[in-house]
Amino acid sequence: GAVVSQHPSWVICKSGTSVKIECRSLDFQATTMFWYRQFPKQSLMLMATSNEGSKATYEQGVEKDKFLINHASLTLSTLTVTSAHPEDSSFYICSAAGTGFSYEQYFGPGTRLTVT
């Protein structure tokens, strides 16, 4: 149980375009979802936290207009990278937490974004 999927697993896009990444909880209702970014050989940095039906809470230094997060249902959150640039190339990982899981976060497999 507690499986989280991400789609796509990898994506290449051209500079200036937007790309959407989906995060789904497959077998539980995720009241809270988290989006992380990980640059090569670095740690995970929390970008934002989203609760279903509410606006996302962004960490300091993360541009909310550039990284649009939508958590419209209890099983789906999306991250849209708008007007992507090469410096946005990274590994994006989502995690999901549900009620009754004692704050446990279940991590998705990640999405590798390359902006050319």
Next chain:
Amino acid sequence: ELKVEQNPLFLSMQEGKNYTIYCNYSTTSDRLYWYRQDPGKSLESLFVLLSNGAVKQEGRLMASLDTKARLSTLHITAAVHDLSATYFCAVFVNSGGSNYKLTFGKGTLLTVNP
């Protein structure tokens, strides 16, 4: 701001040897996680430590938590090549209600050599 310091950042071990990875953090927390990450992959949960003095073991890995010292350790016993990976500790902070998050250490890249 919460600081989570892991050391060492790089660890090269011989098979069969023992070693410990340390995770220090700067604020009060009673919950700490250890994760493993293989190259190109996401995180695999290893341990969640929920209270002071908690100790958990799985195979050759054993994790402990001292909340008073704000220190967790991940001990590797008789390392084998399959343990080669990056290990992260993550500290849980709850600001109330649904306002909680994990802050990760920088990770320890473990290489186990034959």
